[in-house]
Amino acid sequence: MSGYIKIKVDLDELGVIIRNVDSWERFMNVKFIEADITGNKATITAMPVATPGFFVWVQNGEVRLMAEVVSESRVGYVDLEELAEFDVNLMERLKLIVVCKDNNASIDRDGRYFPKSQESVELYKMLMKTAKWK
Structure with missing residues (x-):
């Protein structure tokens, strides 16, 4: 591997x-x-990975941003796009960087692409600042 x-x-x-x-x-x-x-x-x-705190999930032609939910331990991951609206350009840029640049656009059998660069982590932080929670 x-x-x-x-x-x-x-x-x-x-x-x-x-x-x-x-x-x-x-x-x-x-x-x-x-x-x-x-x-x-x-x-x-x-x-x-740069962080296990979020990943891009590619499933059935959809590309979604998933984030870790933590209490005392990880509860699971949630689809952030169901919970908030974000800057569209930043969102698309983050997804593109994580899948294509960080993971060389290689096919992941589970469709989960974790960030592997500090650039992705910083872009994620910027994106979170644009959140308009539903």
């Missing part, structure tokens, strides 16, 4: 990571993909 990193841990560490995967992802700036266990060791496959 190209674009992914491998992180070797022992099984005790893996247990802690699995119980706290949301916090671990934010701390490491990765998305957990899978873990392979061999004996008393595990190899985690993760995708480096």
Whole structure:
């Protein structure tokens, strides 16, 4: 798998990571993909991201901006465009940068494209300032 990193841990560490995967992802700036266990060791496959806090979701020809909802842990992701109106040009620019520039327009089987550049994170912050909440 190209674009992914491998992180070797022992099984005790893996247990802690699995119980706290949301916090671990934010701390490491990765998305957990899978873990392979061999004996008393595990190899985690993760995708480096600028932040796991938002992603662009491409599904059935629609391109939507999804954001993380956090309480004490991640509750899930919500479609921001259902909750607010945003500057259209900034929104389109962010989606384009995340899918085409950050992810090289490669096809993601789940349709989830996470930001991989600080440019995307800064553009997301600018976009949030334009929100007109419904």
